[in-house]
Amino acid sequence: MTSSRTVIVLKRFAQAIPTLFGVIVVTFLLTRALPGDPAAYFAGPAATPESIAQVRAALGLDQPLPAQFARYLQDLATGNLGQSISTGQTVLSDILTRLPASLELTLSALLLSLAIAMPLGILAATRQNTMVDHVCRAVVTAGVSLPVFFTGLALVYVFYYQLGVAPAPIGRLDFAYISPSPVTGFFVIDALLAGDGETASAALGQLVLPAVTLAIFTLAPLARMTRAAMLQVLASDFIRTARAAGLSRRKILLGSALRNALLPVVTTFGMVFSFALGANVLVEKVFAWPGIGSYAVEALVVSDYAAVQGFVLVMAILFVVINLLIDLSYTLIDPRVGFDG
Amino acid sequence: MTAVSPTVVSPTGFSPAAFVDVRDLSVDFKTRNGTVHAVRHVSFTLEKGRTLGIVGESGSGKSVTSYALMRILDAAGVIAGGGIGFDGMDIAAASERTMRDIRGREISMIFQNPRAALDPIRKVGHQIEDVLRQHVQADRSNAYEKAIEALTAVRINNPRERYHAYPFELSGGMCQRIVIALALACRPQLLIADEPTTGLDVTTQKAVMDLVAELTRARGMAMILITHDLGLAATYCDHLIVMKSGEVVESAPALELFRNPRHAYTKKLLKATPHGCASVRDLLPEDEAPRAPAAPLAVAKDRTPLLVVDRLVKEYPLKSARSGVFRAVDGISFTVGRGESVGLVGESGCGKSTTSAIIMRLLDPTSGTIRFDGVDVGATPAAKFARSPLRGRLQMVFQDATDSLNPRFTARRAIADPLLRLGAGGEGGPMPKAEIGARVEELAALCGLPAHLLDRFPHQLSGGQKARVGIARAIAVSPDLLVLDEPTAALDVSVQAVVLNLLVDLKDKLGMSYLFVSHDLAVVKLLCARVIVMKGGRIVEEGACDQVLGAPRHDYTRSLIAAIPHPPL
Numbered sequence: 024m025t026s027s028r029t030v031i032v033l034k035r036f037a038q039a040i041p042t043l044f045g046v047i048v049v050t051f052l053l054t055r056a057l058p059g060d061p062a063a064y065f066a067g068p069a070a071t072p073e074s075i076a077q078v079r080a081a082l083g084l085d086q087p088l089p090a091q092f093a094r095y096l097q098d099l100a101t102g103n104l105g106q107s108i109s110t111g112q113t114v115l116s117d118i119l120t121r122l123p124a125s126l127e128l129t130l131s132a133l134l135l136s137l138a139i140a141m142p143l144g145i146l147a148a149t150r151q152n153t154m155v156d157h158v159c160r161a162v163v164t165a166g167v168s169l170p171v172f173f174t175g176l177a178l179v180y181v182f183y184y185q186l187g188v189a190p191a192p193i194g195r196l197d198f199a200y201i202s203p204s205p206v207t208g209f210f211v212i213d214a215l216l217a218g219d220g221e222t223a224s225a226a227l228g229q230l231v232l233p234a235v236t237l238a239i240f241t242l243a244p245l246a247r248m249t250r251a252a253m254l255q256v257l258a259s260d261f262i263r264t265a266r267a268a269g270l271s272r273r274k275i276l277l278g279s280a281l282r283n284a285l286l287p288v289v290t291t292f293g294m295v296f297s298f299a300l301g302a303n304v305l306v307e308k309v310f311a312w313p314g315i316g317s318y319a320v321e322a323l324v325v326s327d328y329a330a331v332q333g334f335v336l337v338m339a340i341l342f343v344v345i346n347l348l349i350d351l352s353y354t355l356i357d358p359r360v361g362f363d364g
Numbered sequence: 365m366t367a368v369s370p371t372v373v374s375p376t377g378f379s380p381a382a383f384v385d386v387r388d389l390s391v392d393f394k395t396r397n398g399t400v401h402a403v404r405h406v407s408f409t410l411e412k413g414r415t416l417g418i419v420g421e422s423g424s425g426k427s428v429t430s431y432a433l434m435r436i437l438d439a440a441g442v443i444a445g446g447g448i449g450f451d452g453m454d455i456a457a458a459s460e461r462t463m464r465d466i467r468g469r470e471i472s473m474i475f476q477n478p479r480a481a482l483d484p485i486r487k488v489g490h491q492i493e494d495v496l497r498q499h500v501q502a503d504r505s506n507a508y509e510k511a512i513e514a515l516t517a518v519r520i521n522n523p524r525e526r527y528h529a530y531p532f533e534l535s536g537g538m539c540q541r542i543v544i545a546l547a548l549a550c551r552p553q554l555l556i557a558d559e560p561t562t563g564l565d566v567t568t569q570k571a572v573m574d575l576v577a578e579l580t581r582a583r584g585m586a587m588i589l590i591t592h593d594l595g596l597a598a599t600y601c602d603h604l605i606v607m608k609s610g611e612v613v614e615s616a617p618a619l620e621l622f623r624n625p626r627h628a629y630t631k632k633l634l635k636a637t638p639h640g641c642a643s644v645r646d647l648l649p650e651d652e653a654p655r656a657p658a659a660p661l662a663v664a665k666d667r668t669p670l671l672v673v674d675r676l677v678k679e680y681p682l683k684s685a686r687s688g689v690f691r692a693v694d695g696i697s698f699t700v701g702r703g704e705s706v707g708l709v710g711e712s713g714c715g716k717s718t719t720s721a722i723i724m725r726l727l728d729p730t731s732g733t734i735r736f737d738g739v740d741v742g743a744t745p746a747a748k749f750a751r752s753p754l755r756g757r758l759q760m761v762f763q764d765a766t767d768s769l770n771p772r773f774t775a776r777r778a779i780a781d782p783l784l785r786l787g788a789g790g791e792g793g794p795m796p797k798a799e800i801g802a803r804v805e806e807l808a809a810l811c812g813l814p815a816h817l818l819d820r821f822p823h824q825l826s827g828g829q830k831a832r833v834g835i836a837r838a839i840a841v842s843p844d845l846l847v848l849d850e851p852t853a854a855l856d857v858s859v860q861a862v863v864l865n866l867l868v869d870l871k872d873k874l875g876m877s878y879l880f881v882s883h884d885l886a887v888v889k890l891l892c893a894r895v896i897v898m899k900g901g902r903i904v905e906e907g908a909c910d911q912v913l914g915a916p917r918h919d920y921t922r923s924l925i926a927a928i929p930h931p932p933l
Contacts, residue, residue: 260480261484263475264481264483264546265483267434267467267472268472268546269464269465269468278494282486356485359484359485
């Protein structure tokens with residue numbers, strides 16, 4: 024039993040390898056397929072055909088595609104993602120500073136979202152067609168229909184401008200503080216690790232509004248899925264058995280029902296996570312959050328191909344990793360995984 | 365009313381003599397279309413150590429009565445009137461908290477479809493522990509031992525190993541034992557068994573029921589057995605009540621009810637139960653319009669049978685063992701003559717459904733031949749058989765009348781489906797649209813489906829009507845061989861009686877051959893002249909029905925026959 028589950032987990036890991044390789048091939052071809060000649064671009068506007076050819080040779084672009092791909096792989100292996108023309112930094116260092124910002128925002132938003140969506144969904148399912156259910160529906164509809172830049176601006180207006188309880192929306196940390204030395208890249212955690220409570224609370228203060236904005240938006244799919252899955256499970260035979268055995272309502276709801284309803288919720292969570300990570304550009308813009316989404320948009324606007332390529336690659340790898348984690352969590356939740364299929 | 369002691373004497377005045385005392389119970393369900401009176405003025409009593417059978421067909425309110433007894437009705441259901449006394453206590457008035465203590469500790473319930481009745485992702489041992497700990501029958505330190513004890517009590521081999529199993533790893537019979545262990549873990553006084561063996565094989569049914577009867581007797585418990593099967597109820601119950609449309613129509617000791625049924629409905633039910641009657645016509649009520657006697661069932665003696673199956677094998681690769689294969693069908697050979705009915709009998713997993721799917725050309729055999737009317741139909745792969753000119757001559761009636769109909773097709777469209785695809789004779793192009801309407805109505809009339817029902821969708825039809833649609837669809841293209849895969853397994857006995865008669869009539873009129881797949885020897889006997897008994901993918905016995913049922917040669921056939929619950933006549 025346990026050994027066969029280990030086999031399933033290992034198999035799932037092995038399945039991720041060809042996917043990752045496919046991702047690398049696609050990002051490689053993608054930049055080759057983009058319009059414009061990078062050699063001409065890098066050589067500058069005053070370049071002669073000779074200097075362009077020189078740059079092309081220097082970039083290895085005169086080689087046949089397989090050779091270029093081999094070189095690309097080599098670069099990847101050494102962590103060389105190229106140079107960003109807009110920031111002047113290597114793409115790798117840009118991503119390493121900006122990805123944690125996005126991850127910190129997305130993760131805290133989703134945890135908040137889950138903390139609200141699951142109880143809401145459970146309540147709505149157990150009290151179907153009552154006030155709670157209608158409130159849940161209203162919250163969910165409002166959350167998904169209001170654009171994030173609007174909710175973000177509204178929150179800033181109310182809590183910063185009017186009430187003054189929130190800090191100014193100027194990124195991850197006020198200028199008065201020094202960024203904590205990076206361990207996890209998450210400012211709040213890093214500051215706590217460094218024992219700097221003041222910086223931690225300042226970073227947390229900065230995080231609250233953007234996280235709430237994103238949480239309101241991601242609430243809808245999670246709450247709806249929790250409600251639907253709970254409704255289906257609560258109607259099943261084994262819940263009737265549990266009731267007939269005199270198990271307490273709490274135990275039935277949170278024990279058997281929720282655990283059985285968790286699979287579709289986890290699936291949705293994975294999708295929402297992947298989606299939110301790349302698509303929270305608007306939130307990042309409103310709060311001047313130095314995340315990877317705004318980085319990619321800026322790079323795209325100025326045709327910074329190396330940066331775009333790096334972004335696409337990193338996001339694709341993240342998607343693969345998240346899906347891997349989701350699939351692995353299935354095997355923890357459901358003992359049947361891998362036996363039916 | 366003056367209560368001397370508020371705890372001992374119930375103010376509702378239930379006699380302390382009757383252990384279970386249901387008086388004038390009514391249960392209503394509030395639906396969108398108004399209130400449904402599911403149970404109306406039901407009364408009965410039950411003493412400790414006795415067994416009561418509640419018998420009725422689907423929709424009779426028998427399950428709702430028992431749910432009311434445990435107060436586990438759906439949110440829409442309410443006890444609208446009457447009272448339920450249990451050991452001197454008023455169940456209908458008890459608080460939810462009290463009820464939770466009673467459920468599982470004083471009154472327990474076991475259900476049909478045992479695999480679904482267990483939490484699919486929790487170890488069965490832990491599920492038993494949940495109940496024990498809820499009712500403070502065990503704590504953390506001894507829960508494991510108590511759970512093992514409960515598993516041992518229901519005679520599960522290797523209980524320490526099974527403790528860690530999940531329901532999907534266990535057979536249906538094993539799951540029902542787990543459900544029983546769970547229900548009896550806290551030693552309740554009353555056990556309610558709601559169709560506990562529906563969907564289980566006859567031999568498993570006997571084992572499960574014998575176990576339940578023995579445990580309840582040993583512990584001096586009372587039991588309520590809810591079933592649609594009169595034979596089962598009579599075998600295991602002292603007293604029976606018969607319910608119809610929410611009301612009790614008859615209540616009598618089991619023997620008395622069988623020897624001398626008074627109510628017309630009881631008589632009809634008894635008659636429709638296929639036990640030991642000689643002809644399929646005997647299943648129908650006497651007052652129904654007399655029909656021509658069914659043509660005698662004959663064993664075909666022609667030299668060129670319609671269907672010849674020779675050394676048929678179907679293997680599936682096993683997932684766990686690297687090199688092993690599972691032989692679902694293990695080299696079976698048999699024939700079906702023209703105009704003959706052959707029964708294919710066996711328990712779940714014996715390979716009868718695989719065999720019928722291969723003959724229907726829905727599945728490819730691993731080896732062996734199937735000759736249909738002289739043609740080697742096995743040579744055409746199943747994936748391409750839909751285009752074979754023989755497709756229309758080989759048709760099937762499926763087990764689940766509901767699931768085998770497209771929910772978005774009306775009855776008319778469902779019956780017309782094969783005509784649109786295969787044409788009237790199953791040959792050439794589809795039937796012209798103009799002729800289809802008339803043909804569908806003709807088929808409906810043939811199958812006894814009133815024409816005004818043709819425009820209804822499956823969810824607007826009853827089980828029996830859906831079965832008729834399924835049969836009309838199968839005979840639409842005038843097949844020579846009809847494979848009937850347990851066509852009445854999901855139907856009530858009285859509906860089964862009508863459908864079986866319809867099948868006999870159709871065969872006489874249209875001259876088809878039947879391959880009747882079933883687990884129920886009593887039904888097969890009424891429809892088939894010859895029967896094939898399968899076990900473990902092989903044929904263990906084959907012969908004329910009378911001979912196989914009357915003087916079985918193989919031990920397995922004997923155990924199958926012995927397991928059929930017989931009414932005490």
